[in-house]
Amino acid sequence: xxxxxxxxxxxxxxxxxxxxxxxxxxxxxxxxxxxxxxxxxxxxxxxxxxxxxxxxxxxxxxxxxxxxxxxxxxxxxxxxxxxxxxxxxxxxxxxxxxxxxxxxxxxxxxxxxxxxxxxxxxxxxxxxxxxxxxxxxxxxxxxxxxxx
Numbered sequence: 062x063x064x065x066x067x068x069x070x071x072x073x074x075x076x077x078x079x080x081x082x083x084x085x086x087x088x089x090x091x092x093x094x095x096x097x098x099x100x101x102x103x104x105x106x107x108x109x110x111x112x113x114x115x116x117x118x119x120x121x122x123x124x125x126x127x128x129x130x131x132x133x134x135x136x137x138x139x140x141x142x143x144x145x146x147x148x149x150x151x152x153x154x155x156x157x158x159x160x161x162x163x164x165x166x167x168x169x170x171x172x173x174x175x176x177x178x179x180x181x182x183x184x185x186x187x188x189x190x191x192x193x194x195x196x197x198x199x200x201x202x203x204x205x206x207x208x209x
Contacts, residue, residue, distance in 0.1 A: 149186070150190050150193065152186075160179040160182065161176075161179045161180070161183070
């Protein structure tokens with residue numbers, strides 16, 4: 062004896078309608094409970110309406126003069142060719158990681174000397190970079206860096 066697929070579909074639809082009806086009854090009962098709940102103060106808490114800004118961090122319509130000023134960056138200067146310390150730093154900090162990557166991917170069984178030299182070259186670049194900083198700074202200098 063085989064059951065008709067249409068009977069299964071109809072029973073599923075009837076079960077779904079029962080669930081929908083029960084859900085509607087539950088929601089209606091909850092809404093009725095909320096409407097019937099007595100107010101404890103009589104008035105209830107007074108909440109002032111929230112005044113939301115029209116836009117966040119946007120100047121008022123009268124202060125567009127800040128937006129009219131266009132920043133013109135100064136012309137970039139070329140790196141000095143005669144500054145050998147700068148070029149040693151750039152060469153060490155760029156060349157040493159490339160050398161280590163070469164050893165890692167193409168010659169992983171290279172002797173310990175090559176690995177040591179590549180790491181020492183990178184360390185030398187870092188030391189030169191730190192040595193390039195001034196020994197003392199002017200305490201009265203008001204320049205805090207980049208000003209936007």
